[in-house]
Amino acid sequence: MSATHAPTHVSGLAAKRIVTGYGFWIFLLSDIIMFAAFFATYAVLQDATAGGPSGHDLFDLHNVAIETACLLASSFTCGVASIGAQARRAWLFHGAMLVTLILGGIFLALEIREFAGMVAQGAGPTRSAFLSAFFTLVGCHGLHVTAGLLWLLTMMAQVFAKGFRADIQRRILCFSLFWHALDIIWVALFSMVYLLGAGS
């Protein structure tokens, strides 16, 4: 690669990739703390259904299982894409990113369909405190996935236009961290909200 790049070993100074990755890691942890606040809200308001439908009446675990499978598979293909980026294989990177995009898109479509169905049967966010907390928590994750998909398209376009430059590689690192973190939040979400909610 470019030998004129930043000095490879300056004592006491970490490489830019490490600094960038670490900084983004700190951001992700703060994002997870924000989700924890929404989780706490949901846990407190879980039984405040105000006579309306509870999770047991509303949640369709088949839908959630498909969403989970899509997100888990997309986390894997995102890992494949970062292998492709590090190996500088454009076809592997673009192919894996495209599969990630499709799986993320399916996840988002299923979630929107679920939300629309709930609103249509009168179980919108204004129905009860439980539903307000539910839509805030799950919707916030859905917004993150939407942002992640837009970022994914941006990364594909940047690699297409500029190639695997060092700064692009750092952005790919941050994107893959973001995408894996979204999957970790979804694990907490489907366990606590859907599996526990549908069982009770």
Added chain:
Amino acid sequence: MSETEIGRHGGDTAPGDQPPEESGEGSLGTYLVGLGLATLLTVVSFFIAGTTLVWRPSIPIAIGVLAIAQMGVHLVFFIHITTGRDNVNNVMALAFGVLIVLLLITGSLWIMAHLNHNMMPMNQLMQMQR
């Protein structure tokens, strides 16, 4: 690829980067192991949520344990958080994040449960309204 691209010097590894001995062609295996373990834990979670095979009050605890295990699998096999010397900074940041998350969730639940307990007449009133 050069050292600069992967940033493997200065004694640290960026979160999300694989340790040097695993990166490159062979690193797909890590993701495959992660995918397999995560799939297994997810399937068990979904199975146990609807089953009548086990004592029912144990199901929420089992789901919680499985979820924490799966988050660990994701952290280790997808984000490549290790116990290595080059990962200490990442682990410390993660530990602090987990501490705040635990304080936030247990603290909220604890306080709200006490409020509910101490405001019994109000609680009963709300239950009558339901």
